[in-house]
Amino acid sequence: MTDPVPAIEMKNICKAYGALRVIDDVSLKIERGVFITLLGPSGCGKSTLLRSIVGLAEPDSGEILVDGKDITHAAAHNRPVKMVFQDYALFPHMTVAQNIGFGCEMQGMEKGAIARRCTELLELIRLPDIANRYPDALSGGQRQRVALARALAPDPAALLLDEPLGALDLKLRQDMQRELKAIQRRTGKTFVFVTHDQQEAMSMSDLVAVMNKGKIEQLDSPENIYANPATLFIADFVGATNIFGAKVEAADGDHLMLAVGDARWRVPAARVTSRGKPAMGETVSVVIRPEAFNIGASRRKDDIVLSARLTDQTYLGDRVHLNVETVDGASLLVDARPPVTARQNAEITLHCRPDNLAIIAG
Amino acid sequence: MSMKLRHLALPGLFWLFVAYLFLPLLVMAAMGFRDSNFVAFPIHSWTTKWYSEVLLDRDVMEALWLSARVAVFSTLISVAVGLPVAFAVARTSGIARGLLIALILLPAFLPVVVSAISLRIFIGRIGLETGTAAIAFGHAVGSVPFVVIMILTRLNTMGRNMADAARNLGADDVIILVRIVLPYLSPALLGAFMFCLLLSFEDFVRSFFLGGFEQTFPVLLFARLRFGFDPGLAAISTIVLIATTGFGLYAERFVRKRSLRSETSLTSGAKND
Numbered sequence: 001m002t003d004p005v006p007a008i009e010m011k012n013i014c015k016a017y018g019a020l021r022v023i024d025d026v027s028l029k030i031e032r033g034v035f036i037t038l039l040g041p042s043g044c045g046k047s048t049l050l051r052s053i054v055g056l057a058e059p060d061s062g063e064i065l066v067d068g069k070d071i072t073h074a075a076a077h078n079r080p081v082k083m084v085f086q087d088y089a090l091f092p093h094m095t096v097a098q099n100i101g102f103g104c105e106m107q108g109m110e111k112g113a114i115a116r117r118c119t120e121l122l123e124l125i126r127l128p129d130i131a132n133r134y135p136d137a138l139s140g141g142q143r144q145r146v147a148l149a150r151a152l153a154p155d156p157a158a159l160l161l162d163e164p165l166g167a168l169d170l171k172l173r174q175d176m177q178r179e180l181k182a183i184q185r186r187t188g189k190t191f192v193f194v195t196h197d198q199q200e201a202m203s204m205s206d207l208v209a210v211m212n213k214g215k216i217e218q219l220d221s222p223e224n225i226y227a228n229p230a231t232l233f234i235a236d237f238v239g240a241t242n243i244f245g246a247k248v249e250a251a252d253g254d255h256l257m258l259a260v261g262d263a264r265w266r267v268p269a270a271r272v273t274s275r276g277k278p279a280m281g282e283t284v285s286v287v288i289r290p291e292a293f294n295i296g297a298s299r300r301k302d303d304i305v306l307s308a309r310l311t312d313q314t315y316l317g318d319r320v321h322l323n324v325e326t327v328d329g330a331s332l333l334v335d336a337r338p339p340v341t342a343r344q345n346a347e348i349t350l351h352c353r354p355d356n357l358a359i360i361a362g
Numbered sequence: 363m364s365m366k367l368r369h370l371a372l373p374g375l376f377w378l379f380v381a382y383l384f385l386p387l388l389v390m391a392a393m394g395f396r397d398s399n400f401v402a403f404p405i406h407s408w409t410t411k412w413y414s415e416v417l418l419d420r421d422v423m424e425a426l427w428l429s430a431r432v433a434v435f436s437t438l439i440s441v442a443v444g445l446p447v448a449f450a451v452a453r454t455s456g457i458a459r460g461l462l463i464a465l466i467l468l469p470a471f472l473p474v475v476v477s478a479i480s481l482r483i484f485i486g487r488i489g490l491e492t493g494t495a496a497i498a499f500g501h502a503v504g505s506v507p508f509v510v511i512m513i514l515t516r517l518n519t520m521g522r523n524m525a526d527a528a529r530n531l532g533a534d535d536v537i538i539l540v541r542i543v544l545p546y547l548s549p550a551l552l553g554a555f556m557f558c559l560l561l562s563f564e565d566f567v568r569s570f571f572l573g574g575f576e577q578t579f580p581v582l583l584f585a586r587l588r589f590g591f592d593p594g595l596a597a598i599s600t601i602v603l604i605a606t607t608g609f610g611l612y613a614e615r616f617v618r619k620r621s622l623r624s625e626t627s628l629t630s631g632a633k634n635d
Contacts, residue, residue, distance in 0.1 A: 056526050076529045089527035093545045106532030154531065 005068040007032040007158045007190040008053060008081070013062035015048055015214075022048045023059065024214035030158070030192060035184050037193040037201040040211035041237065046194045049211075050160050053192070054083050066157050077106075082156035086163045088147040090135040096122075096146050097131040103154035121149040124183060141172050148183065158190035165200065177204050198238045202226065210234050226289075228273040232360050235287040242332045244286040246359075248278050256359070258286065261328045265304050267354045278361035287358040290321070290335035295342070298351035306350045308332065310342050324348065387603065394597030412597040422598055425582035429563050432494060432578060436501035437558035443502065444509025444554065451510065452517045463514075470507040477504065478571040485572065493574030500568040505558040512557070516550035549617050556613035560606060 008030040015023040023045045030036055038046040051057035053064060055076030064072045071079055082103065090099050100121055101114040109117070122128045125145040135143060144164060151159055161180075165173045181204050184191045195201055201208050202222040209219045210233075218230040229235035235243065250257040251269065256278070258265045265286070269277075278284045298305050308324035311331070315338065322334040334350060342348050397409035416422055451462050469477060481500045482492075490496055520543075528542045544551070566580040573581055579602070586595055 054530050056530070075534075077532050077534050079530075083527070083530045085523040085527055087521050087523055089521055089523035091524065091528070091542060091546075093548070102528070102533075103531035106537070150531070 005032075006030055006065075007034075007067065008192065009063075009065040009068075010049075010053075011063040011065075013049065013052065013059045013064070015045075015052065015057065015059045021214050023052070026062075026214070026216055028209060028216060028219070030190060032190055033188050034206050035181065035191045035193065035204060036207040036209060037195060037205040038209050038211055039195060039198060039201040039238075041196055044211040045214040046196075046211050047162055050083070050162055050192065050194050053079075053158075053160060054081055055079050056083075080157040081160055082151040082154060083160040083162065084147050084151045084164045086166055088135075088143045088164075088167075090143060090147060090150070092135050095132050095134055096138070099135070099146060100150045100153050103150065107154055117153055121153055124152070124186065125149045140168055141176060144168065144176060145179070148180070152183075152187065152189070156189070158192060161191065161193045163195055164193075165195075165197075173200070180204060202238075210238065212237075227358070229287060229358055229360065230274055232285050232287075232362075235285070235358065235360060240290050240333050240335070242288045242290065244288070244330070245283060246286050247283050248280055251280065258284070258359075260286065263306075265354070266302065267304075267357065267359065271355065271357060271359050272361060273358040274360040274362060276361045278359070282361065284362075285360045287360060288352055288356070290333040292352050292356035293332075293334045293336070293350045294352070295322075295334070295336055295340065295348055295350060297349050300353075302354055303351040304354055304357075306332075306352075308348055308350055310344060310346050310348055312344070313340060324350070387600075390596045391600040391603075393593050394600050396593045396596075399592055412593045413601070415594060416598045416601060419594075421577075421582060422579075425577050425579040426602075428494065428576050429579040432498050432501065432569070433559045433562040435494070435498040436505060436562045437555055439498065439502035440505035440509045440558045441551065441554060444506045445513060445551075447506070448510045448513035448517060451514055463511075466510050467507045469503055474504070474565075474567045478568045481568065482571045491574065492572055494576065496572040496574075497569050497578065498562075500572045501558075501562040501565055504565070504568065505561050508557055508561070509554040512550045512554045513547060516547050520546055553613070553617040556610070556617070560610060563606065 006029045008028075010026060010028045013023050013026045014021070026045075026049060038049060040046045048057050052059045053066075055071075055074065059072070062072070063070060066080055091102070094102070097115070097118050100118045104114045104117055118131065119128070122131060125148060127142060127145060130138065130142065130146075135146070138146065144167075147164070148159075148161075165176050165180075168176060177200060180191075180193075193201070193204065202225075205222055207219060208222050208225050209216045210225060211217065212231075212233045218225060218234055220228070220230075225234065225238055229238065232243070235241050244260050246258040246260045246265070248256055249259045249264070254269050255266055256269050256272075258267060267286075272278065272284075306326055308326045310322060311325050312323040314321040318338075320336045320338050320340045322336055322340065324332050324334055326332060332350075392405065394412050395408045395410065396405045397407040397411065447466065451459060451466070454462060478500065481496075481503065485492070485496050485499075490499075524542060524546070525538050528538045533541065564580065565578075566584065569578040569581050570584070577585060583595065583598065
């Protein structure tokens with residue numbers, strides 16, 4: 001059962017720099033113990049939103065509640081939420097132990113208790129022997145984990161992470177993703193993670209809030225964000241996508257008839273994933289993921305069938321990425337399982353189940 | 363053959379320069395041991411008389427003591443003025459920052475004589491007498507630009523998030539200054555301190571124009587020179603040379619060791635496991 005009082009609640013947050021609305025009326029409730037990611041391209045307002053929770057940016061209007069308490073106007077150094085910075089921001093003149101103990105010290109915790117807490121956290125991040133080292137003697141991954149321990153030490157109401165894996169190389173980043181998730185589970189803390197990397201968001205989060213132009217466009221599980229994108233922006237931003245322009249020609253009960261070029265696709269009306277439902281005659285976008293296509297003739301009557309010409313293929317071992325061109329001249333991405341026997345420039349037939357697509361109105 | 367010459371030319375030039383730099387100093391040090399009342403070559407008999415006399419010379423000791431006091435006093439003023447100025451400049455950007463820095467650096471580029479004369483006129487106008495305080499303030503005017511630049515350079519390498527991280531962990535402005543910013547600046551502060559001390563100690567022109575009855579060490583040396591150059595002057599100069607060189611080298615090493623720690627952790631941010 002989730003706690004009725006959310007760890008963090010934001011109500012109608014707005015923030016503008018001059019004419020630029022960085023955060024545009026954002027409301028968000030974050031339940032306790034959840035790993036939520038704010039995902040979006042740079043400049044979408046996700047970092048500003050995070051900074052306004054800890055008081056390093058001040059919203060123009062709106063309310064922020066932590067554990068049910070209004071902290072909208074609380075001083076930054078009195079807020080119960082802690083943050084992990086992108087560049088870690090470790091204090092170079094303090095040892096690892098002093099860095100981790102800093103927050104507890106500020107809370108007036110006595111020395112013995114700070115030392116015990118520090119040991120506890122070094123165990124948690126699996127670096128028990130580095131207490132007396134200085135940050136410059138640590139590797140990037142170790143610094144990352146120390147920054148995490150430092151923010152967790154004062155037992156925060158929630159932990160905010162601002163693109164903390166950005167400075168690490170790919171292999172280490174993947175290790176750290178698992179590690180972060182494991183630490184989040186072990187501590188049961190609410191994690192609010194900010195990233196522009198959709199793969200990172202998908203792999204770690206319970207919930208993803210996709211942000212664009214200062215607004216949250218969709219708040220959902222990673223699976224739903226991927227399969228049922230609410231907007232064209234999300235369909236395009238999250239994962240690889242093929243987007244077809246179409247026009248609603250007819251609706252019969254629970255199906256829509258779409259005109260896609262010269263073809264007619266009959267698709268379930270339930271596959272409209274946008275908030276608004278399309279009206280008759282309206283243009284819509286049809287989103288088909290590369291892996292939703294199958295190569296070869298279809299055996300089912302209701303499948304969507306396309307013929308296309310293979311222009312390029314990339315063999316990846318477990319999969320083959322195909323670039324194909326439809327008769328209309330549109331280029332599509334197809335993610336197929338090997339073996340693919342077709343040669344360059346060969347004519348191939350693709351088919352897709354009508355449930356395996358998403359329709360976005362507007 | 364010509365290849366060989368070419369290979370030798372550059373190192374040769376370098377060592378020639380080193381000799382040009384250090385030979386006069388060596389000659390001076392040696393002169394202090396000459397058992398005669400005049401400075402001349404060759405040295406026929408040696409003595410340590412001049413060196414021991416210097417240490418017993420009341421005027422020399424008093425001048426050194428005044429110089430030391432002026433150095434400490436002016437250094438304290440320079441840092442007290444330079445530190446807040448550096449903080450203020452760090453908050454500006456663009457053209458305003460450029461203009462401010464140019465303005466702050468101006469005293470460092472002004473001919474010292476011009477600066478000294480204008481200061482002499484100025485202290486007369488505000489009713490400050492020539493003497494220790496006037497010299498100290500005069501030296502501070504010359505040192506503040508260096509203090510500001512040294513601190514500003516260090517401030518620029520400090521990650522913007524460091525103060526924010528401290529604030530997030532519960533530190534208010536005062537704690538951030540005392541526990542985070544000042545320790546981070548400490549190599550630059552120490553360097554500025556040492557540099558100001560040396561600048562003040564070796565200054566002749568400002569001390570000469572702003573001094574009262576008491577003489578700083580360089581002014582005393584100049585006064586003595588007018589009575590002729592005896593080996594005693596060589597001895598004094600040698601002692602001061604060794605003392606300041608030792609001080610400078612120690613300071614340089616100390617500052618480098620301290621700044622190394624805080625810099626590497628910033629520059630090698632993406633070092634991996």
